[in-house]
Amino acid sequence: MAGFTPTAPVAGFRPGTDPSDDGEKRSFGLSLTGVILGAVLGAVVWHLIFRFTGKNYGVMALAKGVLAGVAPQLMGHYRGKLMGFIAATVALVAIITTQYFNTRHEMESDRKESEQYLYEEQLEYAKRATQAIPEGTEAEVRAFLAKEETFGDYKPKPEEMDPEEVAELQKELPKYRDLVAGKITPEQLAKMEKMESDPEVDEFVAKLDRIFFIIEVLGVFNIVNIFLGVGAAFLTAKGDRR
Secondary structure, three states: OOOOOOOOOOOOOOOOOOHHHOOOOOOHHHHHHHHHHHHHHHHHHHHHHHHHHOOOOOHHHHHHHHHHHHHHHHHOOOOOHHHHHHHHHHHHHHHHHHHHHHHHHHHHHHHHHHHHHHHHHHHHHHHHHHHHOOOOOHHHHHHHHHHHOOEOOEOOOHHHOOHHHHHHHHHHHHHHHHHHOOOOOHHHHHHHHHHHOOHHHHHHHHHHHHHHHHHHHOOHHHHHHHHHHHHHHHHHHHOOOO
8 A cells, every 4th residue: 555664563572472571471370370389388388397496487478478479470470460369369378277287286285295294293193102002091091191281380190181182092093003004194194184174164275275276376476477478479479560
């Protein structure tokens, strides 16, 4: 056509590509896989660090968010608001999940430590009791209890001991002998103590444990970690796209 001059193609531009991609082939599927792998890897590393050090470093939430945001760009080169929202969501779930397992591990460790302390305390008492009460007679039990309750100038007499306390100790003697003989483990002793405890008290303690667990997982300090991790995931995966 007269007067028409073809326009030269822009250097570096190929049809079917996004000029801002610098020629990189983008894949939403690979990027989504990268987000998940990055979040999972960050969660595993964070939990392992917590298990071996006992320290719940909050900076790991930020590192996990960055990893979840960088991974999709490395694998699929897909950036943008959509990927940012996806990375932020996956990072949120991963951070809360990791904090959940970290808190469970911490509480389980505390429980085992408490059971071990109870076991050692009961074992020491059992050794004293079985040595002082070889025959299990009431006179031996009263003498032992009087000695155990002696403190400073307070020295009760065997005949002053409460009959119910005497009967209870006589009832517990077989268990104490098994403890000294090594027939009862810390876990078994904890179960025996629980069976003998008040169900209403146990239920109340269980409710308190659940409340403390939620506070540990979603405490103020952890909320800050969540905010930083999710924000890092969004901004990193979004890149410079509008």
